Amino acid sequence: MKKIIFLLLTVIIGLYSYAQLPGNKEIHINLKDENNLPVHSATVILLSIDSVMLKTTTTDKSGTALFKNLDTDKYKVQITHTGFESVFLSAIDFKTESVIKQDIILKQTAATLKDVTVTAKKQFVQFAPDKTIINVDAGIGNAGATVMDVLERSPGITVGRDGTISMKGKPQVMVLIDGKQTQLGGADLQAYLSGMNASQVDVIELIDNPGAKYDAAGNAGIINIKTKKNRQKGFNGSLSVSLGQGIYTKNNNSFSINYRTGKFNLYANYGARLGKERMKLYALRKYFDKNGVDSLLLEQPNVTNTKISSHNIKTGVDFFASEKTTLGLAFTGNLTTRNSNSLSTIDWMSPSFVIDSTISTKGTRYSQFKRAGVNFNVNHKINSSSEIITDIDFIKFSIDGNQYFETQLDAPGSIAQATRGNIPSDLEIFTAKVDYSKKFSQFVWEAGLKTANTKTDNLAQYYYNDGASWYDDLSRSNHFLYDEKIHSAYSSIDADHGKWHWQAGLRYELTSYKANQLGNTVVKDSSFKKTMEVYSRQPLFLLMQTAAIISHFALAEELTDHNFKA
DSSP states (O other): OHHHHHHHHHHHHHHHHHHTSTTOEEEEEEEEOTTSOBOOSOEEEEEOTTOOEEEEEEOOTTSEEEEEEEOSSEEEEEEEOTTBOOEEEEEEEOSSOSEEEEEEEOOBOOSOOOSOOOOOOOOSEEEETTEEEEEGGGOGGGTTOBHHHHHHHSTTEEEOTTSOEEETTBOOOEEEETTEEOOOOHHHHHHHHHTSBGGGEEEEEEESSOOTTSOGGGTTOEEEEEEOOOOOSEEEEEEEEEEEESSSEEEEEEEEEEEEETTEEEEEEEEEEEEEEEEEEEEEEEEEOTTSOEEEEEEEEEEEEEEEEEEEEEEEEEEEOSSSEEEEEEEEEEEEEEEEEEEEEEEEEOTTOOEEEEEEEEEEEEEEEEEEEEEEEEEEEEETTEEEEEEEEEEEEEEEEEEEEEEEESSTTOOOEEEEEEOOEEEEEEEEEEEEEEEOSSEEEEEEEEEEEEEEEEEEEEEEEOSSOEEEOTTTOEEEEEEEEEEEEEEEEEEEETTEEEEEEEEEEEEEEEEEEEOOSSSOOEEEEEEEEEEEEEEEEEEETTSOOOOOBOOSOOOOOSSOOO
């Protein structure tokens, strides 16, 4: 009997411990209306116990919303949907279970209101037939946040630890700033968006099924970040200041000013992010022999401290030449600096945790990101139903990176081994495009032309130290040059009829590129060039405006990422 009781207690304690493991908790929200029908596309916001917004999602066609990989015990949940009363769950507590399910009935709001003053307020998440719109200012948790923070909380967006952004599970998402490609990816894109203050952004558009208007490289999805621009008459401005305290202090500040008089509108928008971050990682690996018996343990804790300084500016002038024609000139700039120091130890141990040997590694990383861009645009309204928009952009990126790593074996007479690298990168972009739109009684027709030229210069210089002197590491060093030209044309139709919405489009791209890998005494020179045509089409389809857009597909060879890094 004692053995049975002991066994039951062991199982219960084990199950309880498993339920409390970090990252193992889930919340399932099931929504139905008063007719017992699933409620689709409702906004579900996950909040911490102190009401800080953590994640946002929407219910699927079955009315279900899911939050996974949760690592604390208490949460709050807020549910909103147009035409229904909001619901607030103030206490969701993981006590003895790792999965909590909530079945909720949403009540419709009253159809008739009398003697009521209605104040309009934007919802944090809005749904259009072809995209999801994030109204940044509508989320109170976005105060003092960065653009990357907002994206991590947005529905359907996942950000990996390496900076990779995925939309509904699809990687290689194209990120646009005011409709223009950033031409960055991975850690470079993460550093850029982490330096942008969310208060500088008006809305973020999540386009998971891009139409023919967008480049074929964005088939995985497009994130369009639209910055704020004020055209109110007279002089006006705003200032935002935020201060946060964790292990270190950080602040995120921005201000904007605007002056419009006569035919001129002048504006400036500046944001700064200053602070420090600390990241702790811990890994314990087990190695087994051929019989499946523990033979070796590896314990590896790591601490990284990072100092961040980021500055963003956008300034320009609009000239209203006539009632129908507006000319604009704008300058955008970014300067982001990151300094990181890391310390890691590796302990090789026996299965009984007796240390056999220890390796210590310390490293420093320095990166400086510079971006400058000039835009000239013309907006001409031909008549009340048609307009033509012209954009010309010159953009230059300069990324300077240095790194140093030193490894020391904790043993008598051992010599420290070190490596260092210098990894600068330059990117020059020229784009010119013309877009025409015409509104008819039943639909909107759009067409356009675009040409783009991208030049990339990537240099990687590595060195190693044997404990006495530094030597060139020619097996890792290289110099990569890349030149790409893309010419494209598109035409699309967008129409609404009652509750139905449909789209159809066709896009053509002609791409030519050449690359040159400059070698050394170890690595041989190599070069290649190629020209290819890409056709993509958006098939004709019908859908209700409350439903999700049907995915369009590309009948072509998929384009690779433009940001080549050798």
